[in-house]
Amino acid sequence: xxxxxxxxxxxxxxxxxxxxxxxxxxxxxxxxxxxxxxxxxxxxxxxxxxxxxxxxxxxxxxxxxxxxxxxxxxxxxxxxxxxxxxxxxxxxxxxxxxxxxxxxxxxxxxxxxxxxxxxxxxxxxxxxxxxxxxxxxxxxxxxxxxxxxxxxxxxxxxxxxxxxxxxxxxxxxxxxxxxxxxxxxxxxxxxxxxxxxxxxxxxxxxxxxxxxxxxxxxxxxxxxxxxxxxxxxxxxxxxxxxxxxxxxxxxxxxxxxxxxxxxxxxxxxxxxxxxxxxxxxxxxxxxxxxxxxxxxxxxxxxxxxxxxxxxxxxx
Amino acid sequence: xxxxxxxxxxxxxxxxxxxxxxxxxxxxxxxxxxxxxxxxxxxxxxxxxxxxxxxxxxxxxxxxxxxxxxxxxxxxxxxxxxxxxxxxxxxxxxxxxxxxxxxxxxxxxxxxxxxxxxxxxxxxxxxxxxxxxxxxxxxxxxxxxxxxxxxxxxxxxxxxxxxxxxxxxxxxxxxxxxxxxxxxxxxxxxxxxxxxxxxxxxxxxxxxxxxxxxxxxxxxxxxxxxxxxxxxxxxxxxxxxxxxxxxxxxxxxxxxxxxxxxxxxxxxxxxxxxxxxxxxxxxxxxxxxxxxxxxxxxxxxxxxxxxxxxxxxxxxxxxxxxxxxxxxxxxxxxxxxxxxxxxxxxxxxxxxxxxxxxxxxxxxxxxxxxxxxxxxxxxxxxxxxxxxxxxxxxxxxxxxxxxxxxxxxxxxxxxxxx
Numbered sequence: 178x179x180x181x182x183x184x185x186x187x188x189x190x191x192x193x194x195x196x197x198x199x200x201x202x203x204x205x206x207x208x209x210x211x212x213x214x215x216x217x218x219x220x221x222x223x224x225x226x227x228x229x230x231x232x233x234x235x236x237x238x239x240x241x242x243x244x245x246x247x248x249x250x251x252x253x254x255x256x257x258x259x260x261x262x263x264x265x266x267x268x269x270x271x272x273x274x275x276x277x278x279x280x281x282x283x284x285x286x287x288x289x290x291x292x293x294x295x296x297x298x299x300x301x302x303x304x305x306x307x308x309x310x311x312x313x314x315x316x317x318x319x320x321x322x323x324x325x326x327x328x329x330x331x332x333x334x335x336x337x338x339x340x341x342x343x344x345x346x347x348x349x350x351x352x353x354x355x356x357x358x359x360x361x362x363x364x365x366x367x368x369x370x371x372x373x374x375x376x377x378x379x380x381x382x383x384x385x386x387x388x389x390x391x392x393x394x395x396x397x398x399x400x401x402x403x404x405x406x407x408x409x410x411x412x413x414x415x416x417x418x419x420x421x422x423x424x425x426x427x428x429x430x431x432x433x434x435x436x437x438x439x440x441x442x443x444x445x446x447x448x449x450x451x452x453x454x455x456x457x458x459x460x461x462x463x464x465x466x467x468x469x470x471x472x473x474x475x476x477x478x479x480x481x482x483x484x485x486x487x488x489x490x491x492x
Numbered sequence: 493x494x495x496x497x498x499x500x501x502x503x504x505x506x507x508x509x510x511x512x513x514x515x516x517x518x519x520x521x522x523x524x525x526x527x528x529x530x531x532x533x534x535x536x537x538x539x540x541x542x543x544x545x546x547x548x549x550x551x552x553x554x555x556x557x558x559x560x561x562x563x564x565x566x567x568x569x570x571x572x573x574x575x576x577x578x579x580x581x582x583x584x585x586x587x588x589x590x591x592x593x594x595x596x597x598x599x600x601x602x603x604x605x606x607x608x609x610x611x612x613x614x615x616x617x618x619x620x621x622x623x624x625x626x627x628x629x630x631x632x633x634x635x636x637x638x639x640x641x642x643x644x645x646x647x648x649x650x651x652x653x654x655x656x657x658x659x660x661x662x663x664x665x666x667x668x669x670x671x672x673x674x675x676x677x678x679x680x681x682x683x684x685x686x687x688x689x690x691x692x693x694x695x696x697x698x699x700x701x702x703x704x705x706x707x708x709x710x711x712x713x714x715x716x717x718x719x720x721x722x723x724x725x726x727x728x729x730x731x732x733x734x735x736x737x738x739x740x741x742x743x744x745x746x747x748x749x750x751x752x753x754x755x756x757x758x759x760x761x762x763x764x765x766x767x768x769x770x771x772x773x774x775x776x777x778x779x780x781x782x783x784x785x786x787x788x789x790x791x792x793x794x795x796x797x798x799x800x801x802x803x804x805x806x807x808x809x810x811x812x813x814x815x816x817x818x819x820x821x822x823x824x825x826x827x828x829x830x831x832x833x834x835x836x837x838x839x840x841x842x843x844x845x846x847x848x849x850x851x852x853x854x855x856x857x858x859x860x861x862x863x864x865x866x867x868x869x870x871x872x873x874x875x876x877x878x879x880x881x882x883x884x885x886x887x888x889x890x891x892x893x894x895x896x897x898x899x900x901x902x903x904x905x906x907x908x909x910x
Contacts, residue, residue: 204555238567264568266633274630 201274205235213275225276225302226295232271233294236264244447250292251343251426257447258291276302287311289336290343311336312384322383323376324400328353331373332425335380339388342381343426346373350419367413370423370451374441375405377427378458382437389432402461406436410454421445427456435459493680495758497910498853499751500591500739502583505847506542506732506837509560510586515854519883521865523836525715525730530697538704539713542732542838544695549575552618554638569651572634574612576692576843577647580735584648584690587737591751593686595653602685604657606675607644608667608842609691614698615639644692656684662842665803666762667691669845669895669903672738673760679742687740691843695733699841703731706770708807719839720866721804721832722811722874729805732838736847753910754853758792758890761785765900772810772896776817779803779894779902783821786904792890794821797828797906799861801848801893804832805839814894815873828892829878835865845895849905852891856909861886 195214202210209231216224234245241258254260260268265288269280278301287310288294296308314322314335323330335344348365355363382390382398390398417423427439437460441453503510506524507517517524528541546560554570563582565573573581588598597603619635632638637646645660657678661671668691675687693699703709710718710728719730740757747753763781765773772779787794800818804811811832822828833851840847855862863882870879893905 236567259568261568263571263633267571270630270633 205231222302225298229298252291311338337385344377346423365417378439379403397463399463407457413451415450495743496679497743497746498754499746500587502587502737504579504583505734518862537711538709540718540730572637572647574615575694580692583735583737591739599653601655604684605654605688606671607690608661608671609644610842611641612639663901664897666895666897666901666903667842685745689738691846692735693733693841693843700731716866719806721806724869724871726806730838755856756908758908759790759906762903772813776813779817780820782902782904790906795824795826798888799891800830802832803894803896829861831864849893852907
């Protein structure tokens with residue numbers, strides 16, 4: 178006769194929990210499993226990144242895995258690592274299970290790079306709100322904001338965060354200078370890679386929300402008054418050719434009017450292409466708007482006091 | 493209409509995992525039936541299965557699976573596959589290599605793929621069980637594409653980057669016959685130059701055992717009694733799974749690239765019984781009409797047919813219905829040799845039709861007629877039919893292959909010597 182005496186499972190005992198974690202993470206590295214077990218004991222949010230990167234690595238094709246060793250924040254999930262949205266769901270399910278967190282579908286769409294994933298998981302593991310969404314700009318918006326224009330604009334899309342900007346540029350092969358650099362052997366000049374990083378710095382100053390940008394009064398940077406002034410510690414290590422996609426990243430090191438100093442790096446499909454320890458831009462602010470423009474709400478809209486359009490003065 | 497030829501074959505089945513092994517089994521009548529551990533419970537009224545060797549797909553986690561080292565299966569392909577998806581994926585790789593086609597020959601708008609599968613009952617069951625137990629947000633994101641009817645098409649069309657026509661066929665045991673017939677038309681009508689046709693079945697407990705509830709499976713553990721089509725001792729079929737692939741090409745395209753041609757695919761026909769969802773009509777009128785239409789389509793008269801690969805699954809009613817249909821169509825003095833290779837393989841359900849069509853192509857290429865394994869005491873109803881019990885080398889010009897599925901769906905296919 179059948180009897181119904183099996184105990185009803187209640188809270189998993191600690192050793193059961195360890196077994197479950199080990200089973201769930203069985204295709205992850207020993208380091209990942211160890212971090213997950215530690216996290217369960219201590220709740221230490223510093224372990225979250227190790228766990229998440231360990232889980233992500235397990236879902237990568239084997240030939241992609243070495244890319245995650247070392248500095249990898251700039252790597253794009255889809256383009257550099259082949260992680261599609263379904264793989265992301267697999268990653269997130271396992272992360273949710275191990276970290277005991279819940280990740281919203283709509284937040285997933287904003288995770289484009291390893292750095293995004295780390296920043297996001299770090300925040301939620303600490304019970305903090307997810308990091309602010311970056312400002313994303315496409316080529317049309319970039320061309321509208323920037324003083325640079327084709328054929329001398331080396332950014333096609335960009336993401337600006339408070340302390341970082343990323344951009345990409347695909348070398349089309351049609352760039353005018355490639356016919357001479359070099360003869361019958363087009364190579365994207367290293368000097369223009371530095372130029373591209375400088376342009377990302379310009380975009381950062383114009384659209385970024387770094388608190389030090391806005392200390393001037395009234396704090397609006399003038400697009401016509403940003404110039405590259407110096408570079409230090411430049412290393413270019415990869416020959417970049419047509420069809421390569423340059424992934425550019427800059428981090429502000431010091432911003433104090435009239436100088437903004439960034440560290441910059443370019444990779445191509447995860448390989449280091451160039452690195453600049455310090456790239457310095459000078460900048461200045463727009464003049465304050467005329468008083469009449471901000472007074473008397475009863476009046477009809479006044480014409481702009483400052484003429485818009487290309488600036489005519491150079492320093 | 494353009495003529496169509498068969499230039500590539502792929503087999504993962506109970507009698508061999510390549511054409512050499514399959515041909516050898518057909519010649520020596522070496523069956524592929526074996527005891528199946530998941531049926532070992534004494535309460536389970538079925539013991540045997542047509543066993544797939546060299547693969548382990550018993551886990552619900554496809555990353556636990558193993559397969560022969562000759563095949564490469566990347567994780568992004570593997571994660572969406574049901575068990576038969578893996579068999580069929582390997583069989584497609586095999587057929588492409590056999591036909592000496594390049595990735596460019598496969599991935600272009602003139603090459604299509606038709607598949608036949610009933611979906612994966614085991615994966616569907618696993619996914620739905622998990623959904624109820626753990627909530628839908630804890631289910632695999634591939635839980636739909638690895639299980640529902642159509643899974644074979646979704647996965648293989650993506651994996652092989654097919655750009656031409658694609659469709660999954662589901663007419664039970666006639667599925668891959670329909671896939672072949674419509675693929676033939678696709679090329680004859682000039683819509684495609686080349687079609688890859690694939691059949692697959694999990695062949696595991698969830699796919700096979702439910703047929704025991706219909707009393708359709710043999711319960712014996714003796715292979716020679718468990719699958720013995722046309723024998724009066726027959727008591728039901730033995731289930732099997734695997735993957736079978738045929739590559740069809742417009743004849744001029746195949747000749748232009750110097751391809752080996754196994755056989756000419758000359759015609760097909762189909763007709764329905766309109767009788768029962770699960771039982772063949774006793775007089776087999778649907779299958780008779782299907783054969784007649786097939787012969788008309790191919791421009792062949794019954795007396796020209798040398799060999800019929802029968803659908804006969806070893807069930808009492810089904811085999812007798814087919815006998816009646818064959819007697820109705822083949823009335824002359826010269827009757828074809830008839831055999832059911834299911835005595836060797838077991839019944840591959842959705843895959844059966846293409847598996848047996850591929851056997852016909854091998855037989856035409858190598859000029860032999862497969863015998864009826866396990867036929868010792870022919871059903872008296874078969875009196876007057878030529879049912880060889882051994883495989884023999886013989887001149888073979890035209891071979892007909894029959895399939896009948898649930899709902900009384902009947903498909904007949906006709907192949908000719910190159």
